[in-house]
Amino acid sequence: xxxxxxxxxxxxxxxxxxxxxxxxxxxxxxxxxxxxxxxxxxxxxxxxxxxxxxxxxxxxxxxxxxxxxxxxxxxxxxxxxxxxxxxxxxxxxxxxxxxxxxxxxxxxxxxxxxxxxxxxxxxxxxxxxxxxxxxxxxxxxxxxxxxxxxxxxxxxxxxxxxxxxxxxxxxxxxxxxxxxxxxxxxxxxxxxxxxxxxxxxxxxxxxxxxxxxxxxxxxxxxxxxxxxxxxxxxxxxxxxxxxxxxxxxxxxxxxxxxxxxxxxxxxxxxxxxxxxxxxxxxxxxxxxxxxxxxxxxxxxxxxxxxxxxxxxxxxxxxxxxxxxxxxxxxxxxxxxxxxxxxxxxxxxxxxxxxxxxxxxxxxxxxxxxxxxxxxxxxxxxxxxxxxxxxxxxxxxxxxxxxxxxxxxxxxxxxx
Ligand code: MG
Numbered sequence: 001x002x003x004x005x006x007x008x009x010x011x012x013x014x015x016x017x018x019x020x021x022x023x024x025x026x027x028x029x030x031x032x033x034x035x036x037x038x039x040x041x042x043x044x045x046x047x048x049x050x051x052x053x054x055x056x057x058x059x060x061x062x063x064x065x066x067x068x069x070x071x072x073x074x075x076x077x078x079x080x081x082x083x084x085x086x087x088x089x090x091x092x093x094x095x096x097x098x099x100x101x102x103x104x105x106x107x108x109x110x111x112x113x114x115x116x117x118x119x120x121x122x123x124x125x126x127x128x129x130x131x132x133x134x135x136x137x138x139x140x141x142x143x144x145x146x147x148x149x150x151x152x153x154x155x156x157x158x159x160x161x162x163x164x165x166x167x168x169x170x171x172x173x174x175x176x177x178x179x180x181x182x183x184x185x186x187x188x189x190x191x192x193x194x195x196x197x198x199x200x201x202x203x204x205x206x207x208x209x210x211x212x213x214x215x216x217x218x219x220x221x222x223x224x225x226x227x228x229x230x231x232x233x234x235x236x237x238x239x240x241x242x243x244x245x246x247x248x249x250x251x252x253x254x255x256x257x258x259x260x261x262x263x264x265x266x267x268x269x270x271x272x273x274x275x276x277x278x279x280x281x282x283x284x285x286x287x288x289x290x291x292x293x294x295x296x297x298x299x300x301x302x303x304x305x306x307x308x309x310x311x312x313x314x315x316x317x318x319x320x321x322x323x324x325x326x327x328x329x330x331x332x333x334x335x336x337x338x339x340x341x342x343x344x345x346x347x348x349x350x351x352x353x354x355x356x357x358x359x360x361x362x363x364x365x366x367x368x369x370x371x372x373x374x375x376x377x378x379x380x381x382x383x384x385x386x387x388x389x390x391x392x393x394x395x396x397x398x399x400x401x402x403x404x405x406x407x408x409x410x411x412x413x414x415x
Contacts, residue, residue, distance in 0.1 A: 002063040003104070004028040008056040008093070010038070010048045013390035015357035019044045020316040022385055023051060023092030027064055027100060034064075034100035035383060037285055037319035038092025042400040043085060050089040054078070059093065065104075067097045071291045082264045087288045094289025095322050095381065102380030109322070109381055113294060113329035120372035121327040123311070123338035124149035124206055124231075128156065132194045139199055146370030149204040149231055149335050154191050157210035157415075158184050158405065169408060176404035179413060181213040185221050192228035204231035204335075206257075211235050211414050212405065215244040222252040231335065232257040232279055232308065238414055239267055245276035257281050257334075260310040263288075265296050272303050279308035279334050284319050290326065297330045306334030313339060317362040321381045324366045324373055338373060361389045 004027065011022040021044050023036040040047045058077055062070060074090045075081055102109045110116060125147055127138035135152060142150055158179040169178055188207065195205070207230060209218060218236035225233065232255040237244055239261055248256065257279035262268060263286050271277045280300050282293050297307055307330065309323050320338075327333045359365070364383045366373045376382040403415040 003032065003065065003100075005059050005062050005064055008051060008059065010051050010092075011385065011387060011390050012044055012048060012395040013361055013393050014395050015361045015390070015393040016313070017396065018314050019395045020314075021047055021088075021092065022316055022318060022390075023096050024385075025064070025093060025096035025100065032100060032103060034096035034098070034103070034380065035318050035385060036092040036095030036097075036099065036289070037316040037322070038088045039285060039314060039316050039319065040084060040088040041314040042403075044395055046085045047089050047092075050085055051092060055089060055093055064097055064100050067094065067101065067291060070094075070097065071289065075288065084263055084286060087263050088285045091285035091287070091289035091319075094291050095284075095318060098290050098322070099318075099380035099383075106379050108375060108377050108379065109290070109325040110328040110375060113326060116328050117331055118328060118333065120369075120374050121324050121333070121336050121366075122148055122371060123336045123368070123373050124151050124204075124308075126151045126153070126339050128153040130155060132191065132198070135191070135195065136198050139195075139203065143203060146372075147203075148371045149206060151206040151208055151234070151337070151339075152191070152195065153208060154187060157208060158212035170410045173410050174404075174406070175401070176406040176412075177402070177415075178406050178408055179212060180408045181217050184213065185217060185224070188221065189224045192225055192230075196228050201229065206231050206234055208234040209236040211238040211261075215241045215247075219244065219248045219251055222248050222254040222256070225254050226252060230254055234258075234308075235260055235281065242267075242271060242276075245271060246274070249276050255279070257308045259283075260312075261286070265292060265299075268296060268300075272300050272305055275303055275305070277305065279306050281308055281310055281337075283310040283312075283315075284322050284326075285315065290322055293322075294326055294330075297326060297332065301330065301332040304332075306332045308334045309336060311337035311339055317358065317365045318381055318383045321364070321366055321375060321383050324375045325381065328375060336373065338368070357393060361386055361393065 007026040009024040019041040021038040023038050025034045038047050129135040234257045255278040258277045259281040260283045284293050327336050366375050405415045407413050
C-alpha cells in the first residue's frame, strides 16, 4: 500500500542565536511524519519560500517510499540546478523522507544504509586561543573529556589580526575582519611547532585554512606543517582553484580534507579519481541530503578516500544526526566534525546565556561519551522537535557580517 505525502511544513527557529530551518513532511498514514534539516542560516527565507511555494505543490500526493525518484524530480524540476538555496531545500525533504522510511521499517537510518560498521563515531572539536598557553589549557581540557582529535586555530580563521589599528590598514577602511596571509602563515607554523613541543603526539590535530589564503600560500603552509603531522589540513583551497591540489599533492605529505562549500558531486570527481585529497568534507544539506552524500561516500571508498563531514553550528541536530547515521554505516569513515551541538552529558566551561535552548527545542541528540558520538536507536533519524518551544526562539533577520573578510589593503577576500 502506498503512503502519500499529504503536506509539507517549515519550522524556522533560532534557539541558540543561529537560524535553523526544519522541514516536516506529513503523510497519509496516521501519526507518520518525517523531519529534515534545510538550514541555510543566512538565507533562510529564500529556502522557506522554495520549499513551500515550489516543492510542496510538486510533492503532495507522491509515494514517500520512492526517495531516489523524488530526489531526482526535485533536482531537475527547476531546470537550473545545484544552487545553495535549492540544494538546502531539497535536503530538507530528503532527510525527512529517510526519517519516514526508518520509521516505516522500525529501524534507525544507519541500519537502512547497511548497518553498524563501527561501534561509535570519533569526533573532532574546536579549540581557539590567542596564546599557546591558552590553547594548551583548552587541549588538556578536551583530552580529559576523552576527545582524540582537535581542530586548533589561533585568532579565528586566517589568524584574525586586528589590522584596523592605526597604521595597519588604509585610511577610510570599512568594517570587517582584516587578514594578513603572510603573518597568518608564520603564526600558524610557529603555533604547531610550539604545540608539539608542549603536548607531544598523543592527540590528533586538525587546522582549518577556510580558503583564506592564495593557492601558492596554501601549498607553502601544507609543506611547512609536515613535521607536526596533522590529521589533516582543512579546506586549503576554494572550489575554483582545486587544480592546485595537483601541486600540493606533489610537494607535501600533509593529509588534505576539502569540500564543505561544494554543492554537487562533480566538484569532487576530479579530486577523488586523481586521489588529490584524503577526506571529503560534505555539508549534508548543501550537497542535497543523505541520498547524494551516501553515493559520494561509496564512490570515494573505491579510491581510498575517507570522510570528514562538516558539523558546524549553523546546522540543526537533525542534520548532525544524519551525518552520524552515515558515519556509522560506511567503511571509509575518517572523523566527524562536532562543533555545533552540545549533547546533554557534555559540560563546557563557558556557558552562554542561551545554553540549553537547543535541548529545549530538539530531543534525541546523538550522545557524546569519551570522544565518541553514538546515535540513538529510535526509528528514523531519531530526532524530535518541540514546535511550541521552537516558537519561543524566532529566527533572526540581520545583515550577515562575519563573511565580510578583507585583505590588509581593504579588498574583499573569501570568508
Ligand atoms: Mg571548516
